[in-house]
Amino acid sequence: MKLNTIIEQLEMLAPLSYAEDFDNVGLLTGNSEQEINGILVCHDVLENVLNEAIEKKCNLIVCFHPIIFSGLKKITGKTYVERVVIKAIKNDIAIYALHTALDNHQNGVNKIICNQLGLKNTKILIPKEKFIRKLVTYTILENHEELRNALFDAGAGNIGNYEDCSFNSKGIGTYLGNENSNPEIGERFEFVENEEIKLEVTFEKHLESKILKALFKTHCYEEVAFEIYELQNQHQNIGLGMIGELETELSELDFLQFVKDKMQCGSIRHSEFSHKNIKKVAVLGGSGSFAISQAKKMGADAFLTADLKYHQFYESENQLLLADIGHYESERYTKNYIVDFLIKKIPNFAIILSEQNTNPVKYF
Template sequence: MWMFIVRHIMETLESWISPDWAMPQDRVGLMIGSPERPVQHVLIALDVTEEVVKEAVDTKAGLIIAHHSPLFHPASHLRTDTPEGRMFKELLGHDIAVYVMHTNFDVAPGGMNDLLAERLGLRQVKVLKETWREKLYKLSVFVPLEARDQVFMAIGDAGAGHLGNYSHCTFQAEGTGTFWPREGAMPTIGAVGELTRVPEVRLETIVPERKLQKVIRAMLAAHPYEEVAYDLYALANEGEALGLGRIGELASEVTLSEFAEMVKERLDLQGMRVVGAADQKVRRVAVLGGSGAQFMEEAWSMGADVFVTGDIDYHEAMWAASRSLALIDAGHHIERVMKARVKSYLTDAYRSSSYPLSISVAERERDPFRFML
């Protein structure tokens, strides 16, 4: 019986979140296990811990998709009398694969920082720190007139021709295609040994690099010809800007105290650390999931009234206070918003599949910090 394997799920994820978007030295992709491992259940977690691995064993998960890599820091030893060693022993003993999307998920459209910006109700959202410009390609394919619509819809549905809030953008020009089928050919139109002239349309569109292979596969599957004539051109046009953090505007100005209460509620926090006067007015908000203090200057230079991030230390807080940049240290654990998003994406991707694959989010992981007031 056909089954999903890790590689299938990797390909689905990487058509959405490219590993190439990760920051230098980051560790993303398949960290543990074989891409050929069969999978019937996937567990999604922020961190790979002993508790999460036990949950994976109990739910018979063949794959854990995590945000933080269990191998981020090189191991000097692998002793099974340590928590880390016991965890790896369980993973290997139960043949559980681990796939990581870290900073590539952070920068992605619809990824970590867009999720946080959406939770906070930000408008006119922009990238805080650009890290990547996506490459663009021009695809030009020659199609017989009767197959124009099926090829056009196939490549548009696969992601070609998306410009801003418009999809399926193409230019189409009619002309005459010629070909001479030789011995061994199996032409859809014409006959072997005869020069054939066919009314065709040249269909041109733009394709972002991350969707290029998917678009080409869709084009080849929809095209009626045995041999498809098409051209690809690398473009000098700049693609979408990707990067860490987001900055945007609240619907209306509020006090820092009011905004902090909103952050606490919308990110489901027990508490947080705040820098700034309670009555300070805020409207322009920067947010960066994880440890974002190193991007504080970008937030300040782009006019943020408040910066929401995690893991801020004393000296960084003092720097911000001296510049009247309010801070909300909401903790690193706010990144758990990724779990529901990844589950939603995979559920939608495999909704029409007739093969068994269940997906769940880890319930046993906890923020290591608690607040005492």
């Protein structure tokens, strides 16, 4: 199977446009046209993971964390990153990273945590901004329904729990064609006034080329008039972190023990107890200190994340319990989710979960 076919499936799992601007996701090494014999899925690509891929005859590694995060000026093998890149290229092993593209997905990293903890009524903690665009175009009544349906089929018109959303209004359009024109209605050099329908639909920004392709293919006019706007609306189904509710509220101590068992934590660093029960829980896999204020704003009783610094624990301010469960621990089930997805999408293909524990943090 060619790599670009597998990439199409990975883009369904985690569209690269979902990723944060600082991130480095997608194909990191390899050629999208190369033939893939097997896929090894891991959390981090280290040398022992590459050796496992070679041993198991997998020439594609799908990882969560990108091994190349910032620019490499030299590749001499002096660092673990450089050694991994060299070995991957030498052995024709492609590496594809998901990271924040999967973090921001409504069924991604944070939903996995919520599912593991049994949280109900979940929603995005920090919805993504500047991700929704609006297409405005104009057509005649006879072309209106066909055009609108084509835009829906291309992915336009999805708003929250609703699809096929649009706004349609009637008006009068005018034009006058020159000697090179071929008007659908009227003749060259004729000033035409005709009833038209103004059609407006929203879409996610990564669908723009697909939306425009559907527009030009289905529109009946020789010259298609259209406008695209970037909206300020937040996308309620895409973004970082999630918040939900426990089935039954727990004391702070019982809650931490519950989390430790469910997330298999070596230990949990936490803020001072406020002696309030825990019901509403915010989560953000990986480094999530930037979301403390949002967790408080949304009324969370506890916020689970990782990589909290000393002074950030003070930010709980007796309003919620801050719990640092460990970076790896907060994301540990992600690779299993990726494997399950790929097995469903690419059956009868070698898809292997890495046996390597790549957590660099050890507990004494």
